[in-house]
Amino acid sequence: MPANNQAIIDALITAYFAEIETVMNYIANANNLDGVRAKHIKTSLEADVAEELGHAQLLAKRIKTIGGTVPGSEAFKAAQRMLQPPADNTDLVSVIKGVIAAEEQAMASYEKIIKLSDGVDYPTQDMAITILADEQEHRREFVGFLKEFEKN
Numbered sequence: 001m002p003a004n005n006q007a008i009i010d011a012l013i014t015a016y017f018a019e020i021e022t023v024m025n026y027i028a029n030a031n032n033l034d035g036v037r038a039k040h041i042k043t044s045l046e047a048d049v050a051e052e053l054g055h056a057q058l059l060a061k062r063i064k065t066i067g068g069t070v071p072g073s074e075a076f077k078a079a080q081r082m083l084q085p086p087a088d089n090t091d092l093v094s095v096i097k098g099v100i101a102a103e104e105q106a107m108a109s110y111e112k113i114i115k116l117s118d119g120v121d122y123p124t125q126d127m128a129i130t131i132l133a134d135e136q137e138h139r140r141e142f143v144g145f146l147k148e149f150e151k152n
Helices: 005-032 036-065 092-117 122-151
Strands: none
Touching: 005 036, 005 092, 005 122, 036 092, 036 122, 092 122
16 A cells, blocks of 8 residues: 555545535535526536435545545535525525535545545546546536526
8 A cells, every 4th residue: 555545545535525515515406496597507416416426436435445444424524615505596606606616626636636646546546537527527517507697
C-alpha cells in the first residue's frame, strides 16, 4: 500500500459522504420542486440520483480495498448548504445554482484524489478520473439550464 494511503482514504471518505449527501438533496429537490418549468430539472435530478449513488458505491468499495473502513451515518456531517431545498418550491434557479456549486465541489474533491494517488495508486486514480468526468458532465448540463433560466 502507498505511504500516503491514509490521506487517500480520508479523501475518498470525504467524497463518499459528499455523494451520499448529494443523493439526499437531489431526491429532496426533485420531489419538492413545483411549476411548469420544473419538469426537466426534476427529471435530470432523478436520473442523477442513480449515478451519484453508484459513485458512492464505487468509493466505498475502493476505501475497503485499500485498507480503510467505510464509515456509517454517525460519522456523517452535512456540508451542502447550497443544495438545500429552497423555501419557495418554484425557485428553480437556486436549485440549479446549488447543483452547479455541488458539482464544482465534487470536481475539486476528485482532482485532489487524482493528485494524491498519482504515481502510487493507479486504480484509485483511474476511478477518480472517471467520476470526475461524470461530475463535469452533470455540471455542464446544469450550466445549460441556468443559461436558459437567466435568459427569461
